[in-house]
Amino acid sequence: MASVPEKARCVIIGAGIVGNSLAYHLAELGWTDIVQLDKGPLPNPGGSTGHASNFIFPVDHSREMTDITLESMRQYKELGVFTESGGFEVARTEERMEELRRRMSSAKAWGIEAELVDPDFVVEKVPFLDKDVIVGAFWTPSVGVVDSLRAGTIMRERAQEKGALTVVSNVEVTDLEVVDGRIAAVVTDAGRIEAETVVVCCGVWSPKIARMAGARIPLTPAVHQMISAGPYEVLADRPGEISFPIVRDMDTLCYERQHGSDMEVGSYAHRPILHDPEEIPSNEQAKLSPTEMPFTEEDFELQLEQALELMPELLGDERGTVRYAINGLLSQTADGFPILGETPEVKGLWSAAAIWIKEGPGTAKLVAEWMTHGNPSIDISHSDICRFYPHQRTRDHVRARTSEAFNKTYGIVHPGEQSESVRGVRLAPMHASQRDLGAVFYEAAGWERPHWYASNENLLEKFSDDQLMRREHEWDARWWSPIINAEHLQMREAGAVIDLSAFAIFDIVGPKALEAVQQICVAQMDVKVGRVVYTPVLDSRGGFRSDLTVMRLAHDQFRVVTGGAHGMVDKKWFADHLPQGAALVDVTSAYTTIGLWGPKARTVLESLTRADVSPQGFPFGTCREIEVGDLGVLASRISYVGEYGWELYVPMEAGAALWERLLKAGKEHGVIPAGIGVYATTGRIEKAYRAFGAELDAERTLSETGMRRKKYKDADFIGKDAILAQEGEEPKAVLCSLTVDDHTSASGVKRYMLGGEPLFTRDGTQLTDGHGHHPYVTSAGSAPSLGKHMLMAFLPPEQARVGTELAVSFMEELYPVTVVSADATAPFDPDNDRIKGK
């Protein structure tokens, strides 16, 4: 029996592609005394890495995933284990061709060479493919395959050569010891290892291991079926592992990948088959390996026929036989993103899980950076383990969402697409009223949020088509309604009541509360009680961790209000940076928030309260308790939609009452309920308000986003040194607002961009900013008050001037656009007269 060291600085559990890459990157960053464990034998301990198909298509609609994949490819190449083969994503239908055009947008936005090609082009490179089956393809020459086991071995060995790593295989982790919320030791069947940092890189077993410490890694083992058939002469005739491009048969959700003289056919088309991490066989019990489960023939019947249809000559050759077929287990998450970072439950216990081969080495580098100095070089906020709310960590949630998402792996997924499973989990107190009003609910962090209200349909007759900007094309209009624009116009004309229950709210309290928020926030927090401050939150490089508002409610109490989607990550950031003497209290479920904004907002609130809500009596940027009838309400005079009005906070149980009163009082003044379509898109975009996750992330700075301040507070805060150092430098890219000048496509149908599209000069020349990135649309939406469709994008500084004429590429056609704002100046109401109540 192997023995383990008694002590380590860091224990990495798992020796798949993730654990191996992480060991290497930690050693590179100066870590020593690392111990890596695996239950299985090396070099293939039996996890998902061992049966991976190992090919990499770099283009993804997510910038985060693409950047991580590109970094992984760079590393695989440096290790000498990458073979470029090229890859096709073939379309059997016109609908898929349209999706491939959209894929071209992502390829151009992320700067990856790709091309839409006809069937003849495909057949020239893949002669055994039946060109009559396809209508076209998306060709990526840089697609390739890797040897992920070899890569892992090299990385482990490099760390060992540095003297930084001890590897012990065939050792099972039986417990994780936690003392006072902090990891203390890893217990194995070969002894106990004391360690202050432990990383779970256990792939499909990760939930089981994390639970030993009371932490959750919400992923599920899911089956991906794969067969290997051969030998086929045409494949065997060429040397090496791969000499023909990989084909993704997108419409059948399958791929065909040459492996020596064999062809592998893999599928994401079968019914979702989920397993429990506790029910995976041991190495001894398994026939092949623990993650190569028995093949279930009946789930692959259709795929065989479809593969034969695509490659009839090759796969129809009876001399080639199926000698390997598995239900391969891999890790799936509810939202498709990895699970990275320190667990919110246990200090020092990290997760690097739900990572596929194409992301492995890149992700490991980012996690190593995060563990070392806190700042991953690529923004990975979508993958942060803290993003989950309690309900999202339950097994049922993970299983339901994963089941729904599995067949969308190669699917055509609209950017606005809503999940159908696990809905109705978090309901606002006014939910029943919203249903009566015909709300169309979208989900955010489990909350059901009205996106628009059918009850406002009558407004469509009131406003002109120029203002409503109805969308003619089904794709553009999917998950959208002109009612959003009607609600917006009515808000600007009279006012709107908006449910903001999804906000995450937490109080920073205690004698050191001021010190805490001063240190975390950029804005001056040493303000009078009753002030509301909007502030960026930066990391030590000056990159955005968040932007949010803080209300000073008492000398020792600050209430932080932030978006629902990012709320749990913000909560951990604050909690991690609190000094002794300050504490965080999560009051998200204690309060609901209702927005009341518009020219009539004051009149409406005046009709319900004795409080002075005039601009003088209730200045902008202040908050205080007021009585709205018999309800105690914390009113905060700020706005994310550019109107005079308030965020009104009441205890959750009083939310429905306040909602009804506002609607009732507002009715005679034309004030309507409005949905999140207004709040999150139209209202903010014509005010050039930035959104975290779209415009703001850890790779963006204050100067790039036009949010630089003339003067920074004297008090120290995280990121201050970095932004002071940036002061003298010109930004490498500048956030701008643009309007679309002409929507008419070649077919005459007007098209409306949805976000993610690349920007070019008018004649189609590529643009490149100081980071080497190409500009793309970070947010897109109607600006109904301007009668324009508006885009936001980071442009190279030389293009970032009002009046610059550029073009946006949408579904492979160029549309003229013009820069209307090259800083944070609002295209609509630039002097903010409306907010001021003028």
Place this chain on the structure above:
Amino acid sequence: MTDVLVCVKRVPDASGEVVLTPDGSRVDGRYAGYTMSAHEECAVEIGVKVAEATGGAVTVLTLGDEDSVEQLRAALSVGAAEAVRVDADADAYGPADVAREIAAVVTTRAGAGKDYDLVLLGNDAADTGDFQVGIRLAYALDRPVVTGVQRLEVSEGTATMQVDNPEGTEIYEVALPAVATVLEGGVSPRYPSITGKIKAKKAPLETVEPSAAPAGSGRQALRVPPPPPTQVEILGEGPAAAPRLVEVLTQLGAGR
């Protein structure tokens, strides 16, 4: 023309550590999956070769539930032409029951004009290891039987069956109709092609009711014995170890 009936049984794959069902009544295939035994795979291969050589056809038979269709399809995908399933709980049927049910199918089909001159079975079932069904079946059908057959050829109504064992080779010439139980090692079962798999899905599959209620096998429960202590024997070092290694591999039957 020789029509061959090959009898197969759905059994848990025994490549990994044996796992029992929670109640201890059966071997559980939830981790390793289900298969037919290697003996039966060889029987299918021999059957297909005989059918090909004589212009006959292979029918594959099993006694089992709906799940055992998977094993029938597997045989169909490598050359069997049709399949018949006796719809029954295989665990409730002892060797005498199974022999009776196979005999009933053979007799019924003979009555309908379809004669199976050759019936092939595995030497023994991979899960229960009874070594009985072939002999009982031959007795029921009043046919000659050879057990442990590794090679088999048919010519002019006579089957030549070869049995290899450490002591030598036995050759039997048996007039058809006959029964043989096949031991793995004499032939290499083929793998299915993709078109073979697709054809298998469309091949005819008849389901019949059992002819009588089962008497059972008398089995109460299974117990997994403790694993035998592992022994490590150093065979030698470098090229000098080669002769001893060959000897051990031969002993283990790896050279067959």
